[in-house]
Amino acid sequence: QMFSERFGRGTRTVDLELEAQIDVLRETKLKYEHILRLAQSLTANFYNMVQTQQALGDTFADLSQKSPELQDEFGYNAETQRLLCKNGETLLGAINFFVSSINTLVNKTMEDTLMTIKLYENARLEFDAYRTDLEELSTGPRDAATMMRIEIAQQEYQIHKDKYERLRSDVTIKLKFLEENKVKVMHKQLLLFHNAISAYFAGNQQQLEQTLRQFSVKLKPPGSDKPSWLEEQ
């Protein structure tokens, strides 16, 4: 059937609305994969920075003790670097949670729907092949043998039509749930990301810790808030 379509023979069953939705999903997945890679880079950059700040804090503290003439200058730098380290580790927790959630959304939830789409697309190819067969037989001469073949072709046609329609329905439902969950998960994660980063880069340790308590699944008492089915996976 794929060849027939390529060479202009046979026709293609098209669900324009569904195919547009599938295209959007594939595009969204690419974009979210890009965010995921950037967020992973940020985690790595940030982790390295916190390690360097830790080492700087230790070195400044050591020099503060051993340099009477610059004790204060090394001292307050040591203190600042150590505070930044502490807050940095908290922010790393937030970014890691963001990365992990986007990773689940992209590589589990979206991937699962794309697998169903693959099955649907194969079923569509098969269905169109059997449909073309039946159409060709129906336009030919009608002797007893042909009638028999038409009968069988009709059955095959029906089986593959059902399969195609069942999978089309599966895809439609999965796309609907995925869209809902995407918005829910991204709304939450983008808010967490923003609030944690804003609090950290405003030097607001309390607000940063509060943001983590507010968003982190681990710190939330079980059942206090209905989690999305995505998070349950």
Added chain:
Amino acid sequence: QMFSERFGRGTRTVDLELEAQIDVLRETKLKYEHILRLAQSLTANFYNMVQTQQALGDTFADLSQKSPELQDEFGYNAETQRLLCKNGETLLGAINFFVSSINTLVNKTMEDTLMTIKLYENARLEFDAYRTDLEELSTGPRDAATMMRIEIAQQEYQIHKDKYERLRSDVTIKLKFLEENKVKVMHKQLLLFHNAISAYFAGNQQQLEQTLRQFSVKLKPPGSDKPSWLEEQ
């Protein structure tokens, strides 16, 4: 002379106070080299982070336009990342200035004094060798030829004694100036480093820019503040 000292022959002219100061300088240089490496790491980590924030800002802005259902969430994240980028570049300017000043202090100023110390140490070795020669000749029999050799040895002794003392004086003066400059430069740089980092990580853009204006040689009107001789190099 070096061999004589190793094998217990000959004596060593020792200036305990000066040698202690030289040991302290070598130790300080090692420690400041460590700070320099860490500050360079911080620059690299931070530079990478700012690049990632720039890319994240662009991606969030793009997704804000293309995701009506998550327009706000992507929008405020885009704005935050872009603001962080801008402040990040300002902070990078401050850290680069810190790195460049510590680099000059360690690899030019301290290195220059250490070169003089090397010359001084060589002059000390030579002086002790001529001193030992003279002492050995003086304890031997005194015929006309020996008196002649003692005369020459006395001259050599005096020449190398003068050279040794001149270099010892050079080292003493350089160490004094270096100590003054080290304190001056480090006081300024540690204050800049602290104030810039504090302002940045408190999200205080105005204070960050003010700190740069306050400390940066480039932005300072010429002659408004007497620069240390270190900065003039």
